[in-house]
Amino acid sequence: MQSLNDMLSESRIFANREALSPHFIPKKLVSRSKEINGIERALAPSLKGERGRNLFIYGKTGTGKTSCTRYVLDEVKGIPNTKAKISYINCKIYNSRYRVLNKIVSDHLPTYAKRGYGTVDLYEKITNWIEEDNKILVAILDEVDIVKDLDDLVYTLTRINSDIRAGGVTMIGIANRISFKDTLDPRSLSTLYESELVFPPYYANELYEIIKDRVATGFKPNVINEDTLHFIAAAAAREGGDARLSLKMLSKAGELADEKGTDKITMKDAEEASKLADTDIVYELIGTLPEHHKLVLYSIALLTQSGGSYKKLTDGVDTYLFSGEVYGRYKSLAESMHKEAKSERWYRKYLSELEMQGLVASFESGKGIRGHTKLIKLLYPPQKTKEVLESEIFGREKKEEKE
Ligand SMILES: Nc1ncnc2c1ncn2[C@@H]1O[C@H](COP(=O)(O)OP(=O)(O)O)[C@@H](O)[C@H]1O
Numbered sequence: 001m002q003s004l005n006d007m008l009s010e011s012r013i014f015a016n017r018e019a020l021s022p023h024f025i026p027k028k029l030v031s032r033s034k035e036i037n038g039i040e041r042a043l044a045p046s047l048k049g050e051r052g053r054n055l056f057i058y059g060k061t062g063t064g065k066t067s068c069t070r071y072v073l074d075e076v077k078g079i080p081n082t083k084a085k086i087s088y089i090n091c092k093i094y095n096s097r098y099r100v101l102n103k104i105v106s107d108h109l110p111t112y113a114k115r116g117y118g119t120v121d122l123y124e125k126i127t128n129w130i131e132e133d134n135k136i137l138v139a140i141l142d143e144v145d146i147v148k149d150l151d152d153l154v155y156t157l158t159r160i161n162s163d164i165r166a167g168g169v170t171m172i173g174i175a176n177r178i179s180f181k182d183t184l185d186p187r188s189l190s191t192l193y194e195s196e197l198v199f200p201p202y203y204a205n206e207l208y209e210i211i212k213d214r215v216a217t218g219f220k221p222n223v224i225n226e227d228t229l230h231f232i233a234a235a236a237a238r239e240g241g242d243a244r245l246s247l248k249m250l251s252k253a254g255e256l257a258d259e260k261g262t263d264k265i266t267m268k269d270a271e272e273a274s275k276l277a278d279t280d281i282v283y284e285l286i287g288t289l290p291e292h293h294k295l296v297l298y299s300i301a302l303l304t305q306s307g308g309s310y311k312k313l314t315d316g317v318d319t320y321l322f323s324g325e326v327y328g329r330y331k332s333l334a335e336s337m338h339k340e341a342k343s344e345r346w347y348r349k350y351l352s353e354l355e356m357q358g359l360v361a362s363f364e365s366g367k368g369i370r371g372h373t374k375l376i377k378l379l380y381p382p383q384k385t386k387e388v389l390e391s392e393i394f395g396r397e398k399k400e401e402k403e
């Protein structure tokens with residue numbers, strides 16, 4: 001066991017933990033020049049004072065969408081006298097039309113950014129400001145799929161273009177979920193998708209390059225060997241090519257070695273870290289789900305734990321739920337929160353997205369059990385999943401301001 005003295009003493013593993021954080025944006029981005037170029041191309045017209053085509057970026061989490069976008073924004077900062085006025089908006093925080101408009105106003109018209117304006121006021125402020133001297137507003141909407149009233153937001157931002165005589169608005173939307181396209185109004189869809197850029201998952205060799213770079217600044221010299229690095233890169237590639245996951249595995253391995261007070265990360269540390277990091281990432285992923293996905297997943301976790309009004313099906317190890325009973329639970333949950341439950345058609349979309357994210361699995365029941373029905377299984381521990389969702393759903397709920 002480590003004594004307090006040991007714990008307070010300097011780490012023999014870490015030199016700079018910050019460099020290993022998945023929020024850290026490195027100076028050099030590995031094998032993303034094509035994607036960076038795509039973003040630059042989308043921004044170029046606005047820098048010349050013209051309205052460019054809207055761009056839609058998608059790719060799974062940890063494929064570098066945010067990093068590449070911020071990288072280009074840093075480049076653009078250095079360009080003088082441009083008409084382009086850029087707002088980078090993290091929609092996890094600014095998750096409604098109102099909040100997005102408010103963020104744009106506070107970015108560019110800070111003197112107006114007081115509480116109490118309605119949507120119409122904000123709209124007029126932005127429109128007049130653009131028209132003043134033909135500005136081009138570039139709204140970069142990261143994690144745009146989380147915006148609750150996205151159709152309204154897209155409509156509003158697009159309308160500015162038809163309401164003004166000069167200047168304009170360009171949108172860059174970024175999303176992790178491809179299938180979220182289906183949930184959009186066809187009109188907003190064609191607006192957002194004027195052009196499109198896909199970020200593919202990373203291969204093991206690319207992940208290796210990514211973590212190798214961080215090792216140099218994050219760890220002390222000779223803490224980790226090549227084999228172990230390759231192991232981590234391969235493990236993260238197998239789990240979907242997520243750079244964030246590979247970094248998480250790397251720093252977790254460092255922590256495990258650090259706890260033992262050694263100055264080397266062993267292969268065993270890396271193996272253990274790869275398992276731990278995977279679950280960590282899942283709970284983070286749950287946080288990025290849109291509201292109704294969360295409610296459906298929460299219903300699944302609750303039913304898995306307690307059994308619903310129907311008898312649950314277990315094979316001694318796993319619990320399977322009827323798709324219908326999950327929908328019922330979701331509906332009553334939504335009602336109890338004074339939210340409108342979505343139709344079954346939407347519900348099935350949410351389910352298939354949760355499945356795509358690897359959070360649940362579903363099976364056709366086959367004959368015998370109530371004709372033909374879908375069975376659902378939660379792939380993560382119900383208690384922990386429930387806790388994470390509770391703080392997400394109810395923690396936020398309380399903070400929600402009046403709008
Ligand atoms: N090409 C890359 N080169 C170096 N690091 C990267 C690269 N892509 C991603 N990363 C690292 O992984 C983290 C997660 O990437 P991020 O851009 O947030 O992915 P996304 O927005 O697609 O979920 C980043 O903070 C960065 O540290």
Ligand SMILES: [Mg+2]
Binds near residue numbers: 065066067142
């Ligand atoms: Mg991102």
